[in-house]
Amino acid sequence: MALTQIPLPGARIGFDPHWLPPDQADALLEALLRDVPWEVHRIRLFGREHASPRLSCWIGDADARYRYSGTLFEPRPWPRALEPVRERLAETLQVGGDNVFNSVLANRYRDGRDAMGWHSDDEAELGSEPLIGSLSLGATRRFLLRHRSEPSRRLALELPHGSLLVMSGPTQLHYRHALPRTRRPVGERVNLTFRRIVAGECGDTGRGSRR
Numbered sequence: 180m181a182l183t184q185i186p187l188p189g190a191r192i193g194f195d196p197h198w199l200p201p202d203q204a205d206a207l208l209e210a211l212l213r214d215v216p217w218e219v220h221r222i223r224l225f226g227r228e229h230a231s232p233r234l235s236c237w238i239g240d241a242d243a244r245y246r247y248s249g250t251l252f253e254p255r256p257w258p259r260a261l262e263p264v265r266e267r268l269a270e271t272l273q274v275g276g277d278n279v280f281n282s283v284l285a286n287r288y289r290d291g292r293d294a295m296g297w298h299s300d301d302e303a304e305l306g307s308e309p310l311i312g313s314l315s316l317g318a319t320r321r322f323l324l325r326h327r328s329e330p331s332r333r334l335a336l337e338l339p340h341g342s343l344l345v346m347s348g349p350t351q352l353h354y355r356h357a358l359p360r361t362r363r364p365v366g367e368r369v370n371l372t373f374r375r376i377v378a379g380e381c382g383d384t385g386r387g388s389r390r
């Protein structure tokens with residue numbers, strides 16, 4: 180099925196709630212929970228280091244180094260289970276050659292207390308209008324987008340098992356996004372944001388920082 184475009188002024192958002200069939204999504208989730216070297220990333224906020232409230236792993240080609248929230252990440256190699264997903268995503272989004280996704284930030288939200296704060300994926304390494312493919316697995320969580328200066332421009336989306344959310348064009352320039360905590364009892368969720376690092380290692384000029 181094709182991506183549905185969700186209208187939001189100044190953003191480009193595509194969504195397919197059923198991108199990965201449930202049996203493939205189940206198998207991928209199981210493989211990632213087992214094979215990814217999950218760790219607590221330390222992030223810097225206002226000059227102080229904190230443990231981020233989730234487990235993470237930065238995965239990518241050897242040259243795709245990435246700096247965010249003040250820390251430089253050397254990528255871990257691609258788990259085998261992710262290779263076909265990377266290929267299918269490139270087909271869905273019609274990216275190839277020099278534009279293939281060369282990295283993924285994997286995040287694991289163990290329960291409703293794990294979350295991600297307001298940020299934009301606007302690090303210099305991603306280029307000016309990054310294409311970001313976000314695949315969700317496991318428990319459904321609510322994803323929020325909010326315009327930087329026009330509070331009425333906002334969107335809330337439930338991201339179910341196997342869903343694909345695509346942010347592109349000027350989305351990161353104009354909007355922040357977050358994955359808030361919830362008091363509802365929810366199971367584990369894994370999210371994969373596929374990205375393309377265009378500039379090797381650069382300075383940390385991103386305005387956002389994931390909390």
Ligand SMILES: O=C(O)CCC(=O)C(=O)O
Pocket residue numbers: 284286295300313322338356357358370372
């Ligand atoms: O978990 C999510 O859906 C959001 C993840 C995210 O925004 C990121 O990795 O930059």
Ligand SMILES: [Fe+2]
Pocket residue numbers: 298299300356
């Ligand atoms: Fe993000």
